[in-house]
Amino acid sequence: MTNDRETTMNDDHVLVLDAVAKSYAGVLALAPTSFAIEKGEFLTLLGPSGSGKSTLLKLIAGFETPTSGAILLRSLDISGLSPAQRQLGMVFQSYSLFPHLTVAKNIEYGLKRRKWSAERRRARVAEMLAIVKLEHRANALPAELSGGQQQRVAVARALAYDPDVLLMDEPLGALDRTLRLEMESEIKRIHGQLGTTFIYVTHDQQEAMHLSTRIAIMNNSQVVALGRPDDLFRNPPNVFTAEFFSDATTVAAEVDDRTRFRFEAGGDGSWAAPAGTAPGRYTFGIRPRAARLGIVEGAPVLRGTITSSMLFGDEVRLFIDADVVSGLRVVIPSRANTFAPGDRVDVSIPWEDAILLPNAPVTSRAFHAGATR
Amino acid sequence: MTDILRVRRREWTPDIRKRYALVAVLPAIALLAVFVIYPLVLLVIESSQDGFEVYGRVLSSGSGQKAIATTFTASLVATGIVVLVSSIIGWTIRTTRRRWVRALCWVCVLAPFWMGAVVKNYAIVLLISNKGVVNAGLRALGLDPVQMLYSTPAVVLGISYSLIPFGVLTINAVFQTIDLNLLRNAEVLGSTRSGSIFRVMVPLAGPGFIASGAIVFALSVGFYVTPVVLGGAKSPFLATLIQANILQYFDLPAAAALSVILLVVALLVMIVTIGLVGVGSVRRAMTRS
Numbered sequence: 001m002t003n004d005r006e007t008t009m010n011d012d013h014v015l016v017l018d019a020v021a022k023s024y025a026g027v028l029a030l031a032p033t034s035f036a037i038e039k040g041e042f043l044t045l046l047g048p049s050g051s052g053k054s055t056l057l058k059l060i061a062g063f064e065t066p067t068s069g070a071i072l073l074r075s076l077d078i079s080g081l082s083p084a085q086r087q088l089g090m091v092f093q094s095y096s097l098f099p100h101l102t103v104a105k106n107i108e109y110g111l112k113r114r115k116w117s118a119e120r121r122r123a124r125v126a127e128m129l130a131i132v133k134l135e136h137r138a139n140a141l142p143a144e145l146s147g148g149q150q151q152r153v154a155v156a157r158a159l160a161y162d163p164d165v166l167l168m169d170e171p172l173g174a175l176d177r178t179l180r181l182e183m184e185s186e187i188k189r190i191h192g193q194l195g196t197t198f199i200y201v202t203h204d205q206q207e208a209m210h211l212s213t214r215i216a217i218m219n220n221s222q223v224v225a226l227g228r229p230d231d232l233f234r235n236p237p238n239v240f241t242a243e244f245f246s247d248a249t250t251v252a253a254e255v256d257d258r259t260r261f262r263f264e265a266g267g268d269g270s271w272a273a274p275a276g277t278a279p280g281r282y283t284f285g286i287r288p289r290a291a292r293l294g295i296v297e298g299a300p301v302l303r304g305t306i307t308s309s310m311l312f313g314d315e316v317r318l319f320i321d322a323d324v325v326s327g328l329r330v331v332i333p334s335r336a337n338t339f340a341p342g343d344r345v346d347v348s349i350p351w352e353d354a355i356l357l358p359n360a361p362v363t364s365r366a367f368h369a370g371a372t373r
Numbered sequence: 374m375t376d377i378l379r380v381r382r383r384e385w386t387p388d389i390r391k392r393y394a395l396v397a398v399l400p401a402i403a404l405l406a407v408f409v410i411y412p413l414v415l416l417v418i419e420s421s422q423d424g425f426e427v428y429g430r431v432l433s434s435g436s437g438q439k440a441i442a443t444t445f446t447a448s449l450v451a452t453g454i455v456v457l458v459s460s461i462i463g464w465t466i467r468t469t470r471r472r473w474v475r476a477l478c479w480v481c482v483l484a485p486f487w488m489g490a491v492v493k494n495y496a497i498v499l500l501i502s503n504k505g506v507v508n509a510g511l512r513a514l515g516l517d518p519v520q521m522l523y524s525t526p527a528v529v530l531g532i533s534y535s536l537i538p539f540g541v542l543t544i545n546a547v548f549q550t551i552d553l554n555l556l557r558n559a560e561v562l563g564s565t566r567s568g569s570i571f572r573v574m575v576p577l578a579g580p581g582f583i584a585s586g587a588i589v590f591a592l593s594v595g596f597y598v599t600p601v602v603l604g605g606a607k608s609p610f611l612a613t614l615i616q617a618n619i620l621q622y623f624d625l626p627a628a629a630a631l632s633v634i635l636l637v638v639a640l641l642v643m644i645v646t647i648g649l650v651g652v653g654s655v656r657r658a659m660t661r662s
Contacts (some may be wrong), residue, residue, distance in 0.1 A: 063557060083561045084564060094554055096552065096558040099577065109564075113562060113564055157562070
């Protein structure tokens with residue numbers, strides 16, 4: 001687990017959100033949110049639709065003005081500035097390439113507005129075309145390009161004038177799966193090559209995991225978790241993150257005074273909880289790949305019936321109705337799948353892969369973002 | 374068994390079959406033939422009874438030349454005004470997030486649509502006549518009244534007011550096709566609000582402005598009531614002259630020749646426009662209005 005508090009307290013912040021909030025006619029669209037982004041980070045705002053991630057991006061871009069709080073770019077409050085004055089780069093989901101301008105002219109647009117000399121512009125356009133590997137399409141019109149190529153032009157155009165921060169609003173949403181994976185590596189490569197700070201919005205947790213250095217998980221108009229993808233995935237700080245990001249099935253559980261763990265809905269067993277676990281009520285999270293079929297020594301066990309299975313090539317996803325929870329998902333290698341629907345199985349969850357969340361209102365660990373009041 | 378054999382193998386399409394389509398449009402074609410094409414042919418025959426000598430006569434006469442000049446300059450100016458004003462209103466309708474603003478714009482735009490030509494023009498008379506509201510205001514301020522009625526500018530005002538609905542409807546059709554994210558993006562890239570409008574919206578809507586202008590101009594040259602009510606004898610329009618030729622001078626060939634000239638000019642404007650911006654822009658502008 002990283003020590004986020006330490007890393008966000010240094011002076012290398014590009015963007016700082018200070019209790020930024022937005023409401024429309026009294027309806028809360030974003031609860032007060034505070035966090036800081038370091039130079040060169042790839043921060044993803046991840047959440048289901050309506051979670052406030054787009055509102056937050058619009059506030060940063062300048063299409064919306066915060067109801068309260070401040071947005072600091074290089075320690076300058078930009079909350080009241082127009083989008084043009086903020087000097088940010090942005091890639092829209094629809095790419096928004098100017099249809100009447102060629103690829104080169106699209107990329108040049110921001111440079112012209114910044115009154116770069118013709119010579120400098122030409123050199124920079126050539127450089128950006130090389131970075132996105134579209135040198136041969138410089139004089140094409142956007143309509144003549146494929147979706148992936150248009151996406152690259154949009155990225156090149158937004159990065160041409162070297163903005164402090166590049167904002168991307170679900171940029172891969174319109175692409176098919178194969179192309180999306182290809183563009184993910186492209187975006188990752190460009191981020192690594194240029195070192196620009198990226199803020200990326202998506203509802204796809206796979207995409208967020210592939211790309212991000214940090215992820216802010218949003219739900220109900222607030223940031224509910226913020227941290228490195230691997231930390232958040234293995235140690236989600238709350239039930240929403242466990243279910244939405246770690247894809248876990250959650251079960252109510254309790255730990256008694258003698259640190260014996262048992263599921264609340266009954267079941268026949270009790271197990272020794274990890275050393276130092278306080279007594280109380282907990283939510284127990286089971287990631288599909290954390291569960292094992294069969295008995296594992298010392299690990300909590302659920303008994304259930306396989307209801308169906310779904311093949312994912314090398315892996316099979318089994319759906320199990322257990323005695324304490326239904327719809328439990330367990331992923332096992334295809335070659336180990338000797339099971340059929342109707343089979344009774346034991347599902348063990350070794351403590352090192354289990355998620356154990358105390359049923360207290362506030363969480364600890366990787367999460368330190370605002371909006372907890 | 375025979376039932377199955379008799380089934381015709383034809384792919385299913387939602388559109389009407391050709392023979393039914395022909396039957397369906399037949400009444401429209403018949404109406405067009407009887408009420409438009411036939412009279413037009415008569416018109417051309419009437420105007421060319423003595424060869425095309427009558428064309429030379431109307432084109433060389435002082436009143437003919439004056440009417441042609443007035444009609445085309447006034448229509449051109451009115452077209453410019455209509456396209457400009459309609460663009461501003463149309464863009465407001467396209468971009469505003471407030472529904473009441475949009476509704477208000479539409480009501481204002483469509484109001485002249487629902488009024489008769491005579492009502493519309495007499496409303497303007499009430500405003501700009503020598504004892505009208507505007508001159509009363511000038512007098513109240515201690516200024517000399519201005520003769521506004523019975524002048525070409527008055528006609529231009531009347532035509533512009535009448536044709537703004539057509540301008541807004543045609544231009545709005547074009548604006549609806551413009552992705553507003555393009556303008557947002559232009560601003561993120563460093564453009565000012567007006568810069569993004571001139572560098573992105575205007576180039577994209579350009580063909581639409583031309584198509585809209587052509588439609589407005591073609592409608593404008595045929596105006597009759599407005600020049601009579603607001604222009605009077607000083608600003609004769611072609612339509613006014615045609616009426617005078619029929620009812621005052623009983624010179625039907627001259628009236629026919631002037632009508633054909635009017636028609637040919639309107640037709641030429643449309644053809645040149647289609648050549649300039651393509652049939653797509655014109656069709657879009659016309660079908661949405």
